[in-house]
Amino acid sequence: MPYDPSAFPPFAVTVDLVVLTVRRHALCALVVRRGEPPHKGRWALPGGFVREREDLAAAAARELGEETGLRSREPGTERPGVHLEQLATYGEPGRDPRMRVVSVAHLVLAPDLPAPVAGGDAGSARWVPVAELLPARSTPGSGTETSATGTGVSPGEGDADGAGTPGDPEVPRGPLAFDHDRILTDGVERARSKLEYSSLATAFCPPEFTVGELRRVYEVVWGVALDPRNFHRKVTGTPGFLVPSGGTTTRQGGRPAQLFRAGGATLLNPPMLRPEV
């Protein structure tokens, strides 16, 4: 019989965060160095315990702020902050060697931040290209996952955030702690598929962005090259996706480009279809 309050096995419940951004033409995830056993010294996804009277989403937002300095909603402003959604829950017995831990993973999509992370209580958080964390396991299929011909998307050039001199001990090696490789894989796949039928790509962009910048998000996340002309026509023709902000910029070089903000639409119709190989 369900919900017998007297004798239930005790579980610890945590939230783990798959925090993704597009940085230097690569899809990057936020990882932290573990300071304690188990897996001491290994890299892991940020996360922590859910508190006694705390909602799951609130716990995820709190950990995001504590460990990374990011905010899921900018306080006092109407700026959207980063996108946060529940991803999946992982509760295999033995995934933590000490006790039974059920972890509710969340997916966070953030624009590129100037400094990697600041103000966190985990000192050693950093952005690392997903291609380095999950070599060749990113997607079932060909191994050319992160190469987009002709757009300068080149895997392997990334040294994470300027500290990556050759032989740097700070560069993550080997799999992530616990089952975080699998959680990260699921999060990346969720992000890839959600770009198709939602306006979530704008979550990777600053508040104002150009069509070209948005296109580079798609190209980096999907690992494909997209025709700039057809992309422009499609994305500006999808109702509710983009609204012109009035300004222009030349920060990408070339002819000045119109600046846009994210429109109100969350579901795209028609969807942006990912080209098949």
Add this chain to the structure above:
Amino acid sequence: MPYDPSAFPPFAVTVDLVVLTVRRHALCALVVRRGEPPHKGRWALPGGFVREREDLAAAAARELGEETGLRSREPGTERPGVHLEQLATYGEPGRDPRMRVVSVAHLVLAPDLPAPVAGGDAGSARWVPVAELLPARSTPGSGTETSATGTGVSPGEGDADGAGTPGDPEVPRGPLAFDHDRILTDGVERARSKLEYSSLATAFCPPEFTVGELRRVYEVVWGVALDPRNFHRKVTGTPGFLVPSGGTTTRQGGRPAQLFRAGGATLLNPPMLRPEV
């Protein structure tokens, strides 16, 4: 700091099941009558505690068998049984008045069963049309959600499984227990959207089925009418979706129809697009 093993708040972890089937031209969910407080006498989704050394999916499969007699995998055979996947996790403090309960909801899609449920330890499980459980809350948009013009899909005709004489106290009234209305809503929406880009509609069908029977699944779940001719051409032309089993049947009346089994494809390309209103 995450993963401090000493002091963590204790949680109870349960699995809840959104079990859906297509029955009498209506999308139906499995609900059980609660025999104990809280919400004693109210209807709820089947579910129960996750055991000490039990995986989440295993707990869902076990509860499915215990409370409904369904099996996620037919023992000793290669028959696929029903489809089971994780849906989402609900952990708002106070969702259970007695203690902190985090529930990992799972979605189960099953073919129509002859008897509603058998061999369960919850005696009062039954199929109820989703339209009766979630009146007008099924989908944001027009209220014509469950009407499919010209195909006999008529909401409100369903009396759940023959026992629904007028005034029957066994007919669920009012919202489900706990936050199960929301969980059911999420499960229905997941099923609706997954029909578009996956071959999951076959999970609602018996092992061998006709194109017309598959079409009725789409019509009932989406609440729309589909052109039989275009539907036939599209599903038989999608590679890996259907494989002919060789036989034919006249169980739907009319000209004998070819029988098919589900093909190996799980992701449909091109997808079956849900018509917009």
Add this chain to the structure above:
DNA sequence: ATAATAGTGTCTTTTAGACACTATAGA
């Protein structure tokens, strides 16, 4: 000048949808 990116127009191929028409069963 050249090179870069932005943006529009046009053509072709593919796909979705409407619907006429034929096929084969039961009543």
Add this chain to the structure above:
DNA sequence: TCTATAGTGTCTAAAAGACACTATTAT
């Protein structure tokens, strides 16, 4: 016969994709 469902063919409209061409900046 009539009516039901099954299945094919064909036409049209919409969308996707290839790509020529113009526009506007920086160097």
